[in-house]
Amino acid sequence: MICRAPTCDEAQGATHAGTNGRANVWRRSTPGRATHAGTNGHLSGFRRLPRPSPHRHAAALLLAVLIVACTLLGRPVHASQFDYGLEPRRIAEGVYVLIGATEDFSFANGGDIVNTGFIVGATGVIVIDTGPSRRYGEQMLAAIARVTEQPVVLTLNTHHHPDHFLGNQAFPPETLAALPGTIRGIETEGEAFSANMYRLNGDWMRGTEVFVPRQRVEPGRRTIAGRDIELLALGGHTDADLVVIDHATGTVFASDLLFHGRAPTTPHADIPRWLDSLDRLESLKNVQRWVPGHGELTEDTAPIAQTRAWLEWLTATIRDGAEAGLDMPELLATPIPERFFELELAESEFRRSVVHLFPAAEQAALAAGGVRSR
Ligand SMILES: [Zn+2]
Numbered sequence: 289m290i291c292r293a294p295t296c297d298e299a300q301g302a303t304h305a306g307t308n309g310r311a312n313v314w315r316r317s318t319p320g321r322a323t324h325a326g327t328n329g330h331l332s333g334f335r336r337l338p339r340p341s342p343h344r345h346a347a348a349l350l351l352a353v354l355i356v357a358c359t360l361l362g363r364p365v366h367a368s369q370f371d372y373g374l375e376p377r378r379i380a381e382g383v384y385v386l387i388g389a390t391e392d393f394s395f396a397n398g399g400d401i402v403n404t405g406f407i408v409g410a411t412g413v414i415v416i417d418t419g420p421s422r423r424y425g426e427q428m429l430a431a432i433a434r435v436t437e438q439p440v441v442l443t444l445n446t447h448h449h450p451d452h453f454l455g456n457q458a459f460p461p462e463t464l465a466a467l468p469g470t471i472r473g474i475e476t477e478g479e480a481f482s483a484n485m486y487r488l489n490g491d492w493m494r495g496t497e498v499f500v501p502r503q504r505v506e507p508g509r510r511t512i513a514g515r516d517i518e519l520l521a522l523g524g525h526t527d528a529d530l531v532v533i534d535h536a537t538g539t540v541f542a543s544d545l546l547f548h549g550r551a552p553t554t555p556h557a558d559i560p561r562w563l564d565s566l567d568r569l570e571s572l573k574n575v576q577r578w579v580p581g582h583g584e585l586t587e588d589t590a591p592i593a594q595t596r597a598w599l600e601w602l603t604a605t606i607r608d609g610a611e612a613g614l615d616m617p618e619l620l621a622t623p624i625p626e627r628f629f630e631l632e633l634a635e636s637e638f639r640r641s642v643v644h645l646f647p648a649a650e651q652a653a654l655a656a657g658g659v660r661s662r
Pocket residue numbers: 447449525544553581
């Protein structure tokens with residue numbers, strides 16, 4: 289028989305996202321198996337299970353049968369349900385990527401919307417981002433172990449967004465490293481990010497805690513684990529965006545400075561600085577392939593062109609709207625140009641960007657006296 293994992297897990301006491309924007313926890317009666325959630329203050333207090341109605345008794349009985357069946361089959365229920373299915377893709381000699389979905393965070397994808405990667409050197413492994421949860425980090429580490437027996441010697445967080453660092457606790461703490469601005473960002477915003485990820489991804493996040501890298505990386509070119517690695521300290525998507533170049537293969541891990549096939553996110557963006565960083569990326573020599581933070585990798589510069597086009601249009605649309613005296617609902621009604629139809633999440637990212645970028649644009653327009661009468 290097929291043991292349908294969600295049913296089994298629901299019966300064993302899962303964490304569910306609440307309707308009030310916070311997660312509610314259904315605690316099992318079995319001692320010692322209380323959910324890990326809530327240890328960081330991420331989640332609201334425990335809630336009692338409602339008294340079952342008669343027809344729920346039948347459902348409960350069915351679930352009990354399924355649990356017994358699952359147990360007899362010896363199938364690890366949680367492993368089957370919360371398996372990200374990470375299969376490293378070898379893209380060059382010793383270089384691997386794990387490509388996430390071009391979607392928003394959800395329980396359906398467990399937060400796996402991000403690209404991570406690793407580089408295998410003669411004496412160790414360099415990890416680039418650790419994913420959205422402890423489970424992801426653990427499964428990524430296991431996936432690395434299927435490829436090589438080399439130990440992880442450096443674990444980089446390219447920036448402080450949660451899908452790039454919440455897998456940190458699976459990796460050796462002494463290997464965690466990031467730019468100083470990223471470390472500051474995780475220290476100040478990590479817990480809030482984590483709470484939101486619990487709300488969006490539910491029990492995929494179980495046991496996830498914020499681990500702040502203590503090792504500050506310096507930009508520059510050096511040999512790491514036997515690989516010729518260059519680190520660029522750029523910014524614009526966030527205050528600190530780390531780009532990792534593997535010179536032997538011409539592979540550029542561009543962090544979230546590049547989105548491909550998906551509209552960029554801008555909650556911490558400094559768009560003029562971001563555009564400068566795109567210029568810097570485009571000036572790089574001998575690049576064989578680009579690994580964007582989100583979306584499929586390429587051998588051409590399409591992600592640079594896509595990201596630049598979106599950011600320039602977004603900036604102009606918001607600035608022109610502010611100067612024309614539009615209010616936010618009017619600006620939100622702006623149609624997405626046809627050339628962006630190929631980008632996933634264009635509508636929703638436009639709305640999100642307007643909400644947090646328009647107030648400053650309005651202020652700038654007012655300060656400049658540039659609001660035109662309508
Ligand atoms: Zn990001």
